[in-house]
Amino acid sequence: MAGLACAQALQAQGIRSLIFEKSRGPSGRMSTRRTDQWQCDHGAQYFTVRDAVFQAEVARWQAAGLAAPWHGNITILPAHSGAGRHTQPVTRYVGVPHMTSPAHALYAGLDHTDQSTVQSIRHDRGQWHITTAEHGLHPAGFDALVLAIPAPQAARLLATQDSPVAGLPAQAVMRGCWTLMLQYVAPVRMDFDAAFVNQGPISWLARNSSKPGRSGQECWVVQASPTWSEAHLGQEAAWVTTQLLEAAALLGLPAPVSSTAHRWRYADTENALSVQFGWDADKALGLCGDWLNGGRVEGAWTSGHALGTQVAAALRRKAAG
Ligand SMILES: Cc1cc2nc3c(=O)[nH]c(=O)nc-3n(C[C@H](O)[C@H](O)[C@H](O)COP(=O)(O)OP(=O)(O)OC[C@H]3O[C@@H](n4cnc5c(N)ncnc54)[C@H](O)[C@@H]3O)c2cc1C
Known part of the structure; x- marks a missing residue:
């Protein structure tokens, strides 16, 4: 829900994004077994x-x-x-x-690639490069990267990143x-x-x-x-x-x-942080999710929505030079 809200806020500002989702569909922990x-x-x-x-x-x-x-x-x-x-x-x-x-409806209106488990991330000359377990290195580079996943999983991806937000996930249990x-x-x-x-x-x-x-x-x-x-x-x-x-x-x-x-x-x-989202403006690297914003579905959505608004403003400023 956090990732979808973020992509939705970016889309509202005319900015395209691509969602990498490891499962066969969206929803994460808002899940239904059928x-x-x-x-x-x-x-x-x-x-x-x-x-x-x-x-x-x-x-x-x-x-x-x-x-x-x-x-x-x-x-x-x-x-x-x-x-x-x-x-x-x-x-x-x-x-x-x-x-x-709700997640299925949002996902349908956004660019996405499912069964794409992000395995590593690399920042090089202002662009983010994504490697997934299923498809290897994605051909495109990205101006910004948002991790909208549980804290321990974000911590693993950020382990090699030199960023002020890299330490945030370790604060959430x-x-x-x-x-x-x-x-x-x-x-x-x-x-x-x-x-x-x-x-x-x-x-x-x-x-x-x-x-x-x-x-x-x-x-x-x-x-x-x-x-x-x-x-x-x-x-x-x-x-x-x-x-x-x-x-x-x-x-x-x-x-x-x-x-x-x-x-x-x-x-x-156990101790959801109350920072709403994490944002490294230098690297254009964001973190959102329930663990940053009080926990629960509403916290996830509002975290993603607020980060998407922030990322859109940063990208517009960058484009304006
Ligand atoms: C059993 C249970 C009961 C709950 N009860 C309630 C409740 O009653 N009310 C309430 O408000 N909240 C409840 N929650 C919490 C609520 O589900 C979460 O707060 C909310 O869904 C979190 O959304 P999110 O987007 O932050 O994370 P998630 O829903 O975890 O979404 C993360 C997404 O990222 C994907 N992903 C993870 N790693 C990768 C990767 N490496 N590459 C690509 N994709 C990846 C996942 O597949 C998932 O789709 C409950 C949760 C559980 C598990």
């Missing part, structure tokens, strides 16, 4: 909106049918642990019909998240559509089927807490599945007919 039978948002569960510019963007997504509020009944478990916390006043949005929908997608043959009736859980290995569970526009088999998602996930990141998926199913049963969730586990190595940031 099969012929079921679908499940297994990354970001919803997003909230506070920034006015992001608000306007989300309004465009809504008007285009790409996002909608999710009016799920959300609780806190165990009930006494939620004292003082309120779950209602905020509007929670989701992509429709999938969490990936990102944490993993074990996620389980549970499938059922019939709707599961609980007292809630989703719950923040303050006890045991699970920190969140939600009825994916309660989100607007979802189709297919009944599906629930279970996410382990950062502490539990970090402690068990190296475990086999089968072992993790057993542990999380036992914990989900204690919360009242019936046994599913099938389940799929997913390990997110860099799900969120």
